[in-house]
Amino acid sequence: MLWLKAFHIVFVVAWFAGLFYLPRLFVNHAMASEPAEVARLKLMEQKLYRFMTPLALLALVLGTWLWLGYGFSGGWMHAKLALVGLLIAYHLYCGHLVKVFAVDRNTRSHKFYRFFNEAPVLILTAVTILVVVKPF
Numbered sequence: 001m002l003w004l005k006a007f008h009i010v011f012v013v014a015w016f017a018g019l020f021y022l023p024r025l026f027v028n029h030a031m032a033s034e035p036a037e038v039a040r041l042k043l044m045e046q047k048l049y050r051f052m053t054p055l056a057l058l059a060l061v062l063g064t065w066l067w068l069g070y071g072f073s074g075g076w077m078h079a080k081l082a083l084v085g086l087l088i089a090y091h092l093y094c095g096h097l098v099k100v101f102a103v104d105r106n107t108r109s110h111k112f113y114r115f116f117n118e119a120p121v122l123i124l125t126a127v128t129i130l131v132v133v134k135p136f
Contacts, residue, residue: 004062011059016124018052019087022094023117029101030110038104045098056091060084075136083127090119112116 013076023046029041063084067077131133 004066004069008059008062008066011055011062015052015055015059015091016120017049017136018024018055019091019094019120022048022052023085023113024069024096025044026097026101026113027110028109029119030106030113049095049098052102053091053095056088060088076130076134080127080130083123083130087120089124090123121131 025045025048028036029045032038033040066072097106116118
């Protein structure tokens with residue numbers, strides 16, 4: 001089970017790296033005006049999303065396996081699973097935004113994406129506290 005936990009952590013970290021970086025690309029894309037820069041950002045967004053989606057799936061599969069193997073329960077786990085659900089929704093919304101940017105249909109400012117970029121940090125902080133401290 002320790003190998004499983006180690007790889008779960010690795011894939012969660014890799015997934016979060018993508019969740020931190022992709023919205024930052026959206027910030028840059030929302031500010032871009034040069035056609036070459038816009039084309040480069042579209043390519044980067046598409047490649048990053050394609051790369052981070054399997055990482056997310058592996059993190060989720062291994063996390064589920066750990067949950068079933070250890071039988072974790074309690075309020076902290078329910079809260080963590082709710083936050084993981086939000087994280088999945090955030091990931092999927094990022095995929096939607098990749099498509100929006102790909103067809104030049106973005107209507108939001110770089111300021112919106114700067115705030116949007118902070119959501120995974122808040123979720124990661126809350127999940128880490130729940131898993132380590134188990135406050136309830």
